[in-house]
Amino acid sequence: MTSDSIIDEILRREGGYVDHPDDRGGCTKYGITVDTLGLWRGRTTTCADVALLTEDEARAIYRVRYIQQPNFAAVRDDQLRALLIDWGVNSGPRTAIRELQRILGVTVDGTIGPQTQAALEARASAEVFRLVLQARIYFVANLVQRFPAQLVFAAGWMRRIGEFLA
DSSP states (O other), X not given: OXXXXXXHXXXXXXXXXXXXTTOTTOSEEXXXXXXXXXXXXXXXXXXXXXXXXXXXHHHHHHXXXXXXXXXXXXXXXXXXXXXHHHHHHHHOHHHHHHHHHHHHTSOOOSSOOHHHHHHHHHSOHHHHHHHHHHHHHHHHHHHHHHOGGGHHHHHHHHHHHHGGGO
């Protein structure tokens, strides 16, 4: 599974422009929030800017901010790498990495470095995948409990997580 094929799946899941009033990320297109786009472009952006975002720019943002910078490419198992990248898109790469590190029993610093990589290599990929998937489900449940307005998105999030069971 290549980075491009993972990005293809994320784009399929995310769809086009959305500006749901209960979305804590604000307006999005291809899953890229107004804040993420602003950070990428180095200036304040608006929902109008998001609406004009091209798929090519979204792919570049995913490649750099959600694969290269968090070092998800260091995760050798394709399924686990795809799950972590997708979780990073939904909740931020540091959230996905911190949960991975908790599961691995290493220092939780939100970065995939040598310690995290070594711990990943020492564990069975299928077991880590299962535990990360479980952690993501719990994360969604806790999010909805803390922020009840997010319940409107819960079914979609769970359906998205369920795609990783196939």
